[in-house]
Amino acid sequence: NAGVTQTPKFRILKIGQSMTLQCTQDMNHNYMYWYRQDPGMGLKLIYYSVGAGITDKGEVPNGYNVSRSTTEDFPLRLELAAPSQTSVYFCASSLQGARAFFGQGTRLTVV
């Protein structure tokens, strides 16, 4: 049972480039989330999904897009990367009303 798997673990992007952070879970969880963690700050919610085909904005969605075509996968797309998007990104999943399981994180640097 792999849990929540994020790829890549590390990435350096140049300003203006695009990339997709991958997240997949094998626990058949209906809820999935993307958070970012900046130094000295609590994690902030970027987007979340309550099931396949349904996504919604969180607290800091600007500059990001998501899709949820399957229960397992919840990719996060960065368009036109900016230095302000340098952060550690965490994907998480849960069943409704249950505790969350987190991926290992993706450390992204935009230069």
Add this chain to the structure above:
Amino acid sequence: KNEVEQSPQNLTAQEGEFITINCSYSVGISALHWLQQHPGGGIVSLFMLSSGKKKHGRLIATINIQEKHSSLHITASHPRDSAVYICAAGGSQGNLIFGKGTKLSVKP
């Protein structure tokens, strides 16, 4: 004012000491979560509680809904408990509002 406040921000303890980390929140919640973030960065859920008290090994979490306050206790602390402990308020969609974390260092 942050919606979820933790104290202290940093905590250094000697092995064997009893440790308490506090969390206050100002939002409505469906549950209060305690998480542990290891030095390598991974995040693990420790507790999810909506009332009363939960215990797992040497860890105890309590919540007072009326006062909007929760505590995480570690009994007989050990150097392997060194980590960042994060309190998070859980919303109705399962989304979490996080505190900034408490960095715990337990010295042998």
